[in-house]
Amino acid sequence: LKEAGVKRIAFSPQDTYLVTWRSRTQEDDKTGGNVAVFISASGETLRRFSQKSVDRWPTLKWSQNEKYSIQMVTNQLRLFTDKDPTRFVAKIDQKKVSNFEISSTGSYVAAASPEVNSTPGAIGIFTLPDFKKTAGRSLFKCEEFNLQWDPNGKYLLAQASVVSDQSGESYYGETHQYLIHADGSLSQQLRFSNKGPIQDMQWSPDGKYFVIIQGHMPATASLYMPEECVKKFEFGKASWNTIRWSPHGRFLMLGGFGALQGQLHFWDAYKRKKCGVAQDRCGPKFFDWSPDSRRFITATIRPLRTVDNGFRIWSYAGELKLEKKIDQLYQASYVSAAEGTYENKPQSPRLKGRKLADFAAVKAPKAYVPPSLRGKMGGGSLSAQLRKERSASGPTRVGTGQAGGKNVDKNRKKRERRRRKAVDKAESNKKDDAKPPAAAPAPVVEEKKQPEPQKEMSEEDALKKRVKQLKKKLRQIAQLEEKDVSALNEGQVTKLKSKPTIESELAEVERKLASL
Numbered sequence: 390l391k392e393a394g395v396k397r398i399a400f401s402p403q404d405t406y407l408v409t410w411r412s413r414t415q416e417d418d419k420t421g422g423n424v425a426v427f428i429s430a431s432g433e434t435l436r437r438f439s440q441k442s443v444d445r446w447p448t449l450k451w452s453q454n455e456k457y458s459i460q461m462v463t464n465q466l467r468l469f470t471d472k473d474p475t476r477f478v479a480k481i482d483q484k485k486v487s488n489f490e491i492s493s494t495g496s497y498v499a500a501a502s503p504e505v506n507s508t509p510g511a512i513g514i515f516t517l518p519d520f521k522k523t524a525g526r527s528l529f530k531c532e533e534f535n536l537q538w539d540p541n542g543k544y545l546l547a548q549a550s551v552v553s554d555q556s557g558e559s560y561y562g563e564t565h566q567y568l569i570h571a572d573g574s575l576s577q578q579l580r581f582s583n584k585g586p587i588q589d590m591q592w593s594p595d596g597k598y599f600v601i602i603q604g605h606m607p608a609t610a611s612l613y614m615p616e617e618c619v620k621k622f623e624f625g626k627a628s629w630n631t632i633r634w635s636p637h638g639r640f641l642m643l644g645g646f647g648a649l650q651g652q653l654h655f656w657d658a659y660k661r662k663k664c665g666v667a668q669d670r671c672g673p674k675f676f677d678w679s680p681d682s683r684r685f686i687t688a689t690i691r692p693l694r695t696v697d698n699g700f701r702i703w704s705y706a707g708e709l710k711l712e713k714k715i716d717q718l719y720q721a722s723y724v725s726a727a728e729g730t731y732e733n734k735p736q737s738p739r740l741k742g743r744k745l746a747d748f749a750a751v752k753a754p755k756a757y758v759p760p761s762l763r764g765k766m767g768g769g770s771l772s773a774q775l776r777k778e779r780s781a782s783g784p785t786r787v788g789t790g791q792a793g794g795k796n797v798d799k800n801r802k803k804r805e806r807r808r809r810k811a812v813d814k815a816e817s818n819k820k821d822d823a824k825p826p827a828a829a830p831a832p833v834v835e836e837k838k839q840p841e842p843q844k845e846m847s848e849e850d851a852l853k854k855r856v857k858q859l860k861k862k863l864r865q866i867a868q869l870e871e872k873d874v875s876a877l878n879e880g881q882v883t884k885l886k887s888k889p890t891i892e893s894e895l896a897e898v899e900r901k902l903a904s905l
Contacts, residue, residue: 390432392425399447403455404429406474410443424449426474436475445487452495457517459498461489466500468518481520483513488534494542497523497571501534501547512536512547514571524573530563539596544615545569546599548587562586566601568618577618583609588630593658594638602629602643605870610643612661622661628652628873635682637733640664640705642685646673648871653685655707657736664736665707671697680726682733684710688721706740852902859895863888 390407397410407427417423421437426449428435438460440448448461458469460477464484467477481500489500497514504510512534513525531549538545550564564587566579585604592599598621602610610624610632628645629652635641641656651669656662672694673687688700698718702711846854866888869881877885 390427392427397443397446399449400429401451401455401458402453405455406435406451408447408449410440410446413439413441450489450491452491452517453493454495457491457495459489459491461486466498468520470518479518479520481513481515483511488536490536490538490545491517492538492542492545492571493540496542497538499536499538499545499547499569501531501536501549503532503534504529510549512545512549512567512569514545514569514573524569524571524576526567526569526576528565528567530565535590537590537592539592539599539615540594541596543571543596545571546590546592548590550586566590566603568613568615570615575618579613579618581609589632591632591634593634594636597638598658600624600632600634600641600643602632605867606649606872607870607874612658624654624656626874627654628871629654631676633676633678633685634658635678635705636680637682637731639733639735640678640682642676642678644676646676650873651687652873653687653703653707655685655703655705659735664705664740667703667707667709669701671699671701673701675721677722679723681731684723686721686723688718690718690720692719706736849902849905852898852905855898856895856902859891859898862891863895866891 392409392411394411395409396412399408400406401408405428407429409425409427411417411423413423417437417439422439423437424440425437426435427433445461449458451458456471458471458474460467460469464482464486466481466483466486466489468479469475469477483500483502485502485505486500487503489498491498496517498517498520499512499514501512502510509527509529510531511525511527513522515522528549530551532551533549535548535550536545537547545568547567547569548564549567550562552562566587567577568579569576579601581603583604585608588602588604588608590599590601597614599613599615600610601613602608604626606628607626608629609626610629611620612622612624613619614621624643627643628649629643630649631642631644631646633642633644639657639659641658643654643656645652651671651673653667653669655664655666657664669687671689673689674693675688675690676686678685683705685703685705686700687703689697691698697714698716699712699714700718700721701709701713704710862884866884869877869885874882874885
């Protein structure tokens with residue numbers, strides 16, 4: 390297989406086809422396009438078409454059984470079948486369509502279009518292969534979409550987001566979450582008690598539940614049932630932004646990666662109890678479960694990080710089982726296994742009754758010990774050890790009498806000289822006090838320069854200055870929200886609580902400034 394200048398690739402679900410994209414050139418106009426579809430086994434070119442931008446990659450997707458494939462073009466979705474994958478047999482006309490996803494069963498396709506000027510955006514669900522619309526809704530505040538079907542192809546989670554928040558409540562834009570049933574029986578927006586973006590959302594492998602992490606740090610993680618869009622359980626608040634279900638759906642990992650501190654919280658989703666806690670401080674960029682749902686891997690890889698490369702393997706209870714350092718690591722993952730290869734086992738009986746602190750990977754750092762004292766200290770702090778050594782040796786006594794008599798005489802003579810000097814100095818001070826005081830020179834009065842009068846600040850300048858001060862405080866609060874709330878001091882917690890007051894004052898000041 391030879392294709393020059395390839396920058397993007399994508400395989401079909403069963404690896405039958407390979408799609409490549411490269412920057413468009415004049416030569417591509419002659420050969421049929423810069424996107425090529427190959428048959429993986431033979432390397433034969435199936436067809437070509439043109440695509441200028443790679444922003445929506447891939448624009449050609451298959452159903453899980455590869456019976457249908459859909460290509461997204463301007464204002465249109467085109468349907469192809471496995472009988473003739475070079476010619477489309479049906480199409481959907483939808484203005485500004487920017488994203489689409491085929492359900493896992495291959496029965497439906499969801500298409501989304503963003504809001505343009507005053508025209509609202511839209512999400513539609515259509516049957517395959519006849520493209521009949523069964524559900525949909527119009528919505529505002531939508532520029533980008535994240536569409537996720539449940540494993541059974543019955544429910545769609547749709548996340549709509551905008552880059553900027555016009556209300557000024559957030560610097561991170563605005564996100565909204567929707568749950569849509571494919572048969573049109575329910576279309577509902579999820580409402581959250583706290584403000585903030587959607588950090589992550591994932592379906593359970595059996596499709597019975599989905600988990601959403603929402604809000605600023607510490608974010609809230611919650612478990613929902615899709616039949617009626619009901620919250621069944623709340624995992625609490627922590628510094629997490631990643632959800633990973635084990636293949637069997639029994640165990641769940643909620644982690645904080647990227648800009649967070651690499652905490653891993655392991656849960657038993659069946660019992661809804663926490664199994665363990667761990668922390669990977671090396672900034673992992675890859676993380677996933679093993680096919681048997683008993684192990685979890687975190688890996689620090691290139692080119693995202695050029696130092697501390699390696700991988701660590703944890704148990705479903707947060708125990709570190711293996712750590713391997715590799716100078717240059719580019720990929721680390723488990724070999725996949727067919728469904729049913731491994732049994733869905735519960736927690737080990739040895740973990741029952743144990744406290745999480747017994748096998749938590751997070752330990753308090755030890756006090757620094759100088760190299761000269763390492764291995765010689767039996768415990769305790771360095772200052773305590775030094776005090777112990779001094780008390781054991783006792784004070785040093787200096788002998789008197791015959792031994793050292795020469796030094797005693799010498800020290801006595803020094804004390805006598807110091808005493809005579811003190812007496813002479815006291816007598817000279819008495820004579821000086823007896824003399825009449827000399828006339829003091831007339832003080833020189835310097836003319837004080839009058840400070841220049843300060844210019845009065847206009848009302849507009851004062852409001853602008855106040856806006857800068859309030860925005861600076863909000864930036865500081867945003868940095869605090871990314872930290873673990875348990876690590877904050879009392880002053881920082883007070884600053885976090887003042888956020889609503891600052892935001893309301895900022896809105897009022899900006900309103901006054903706009904009215905000038």
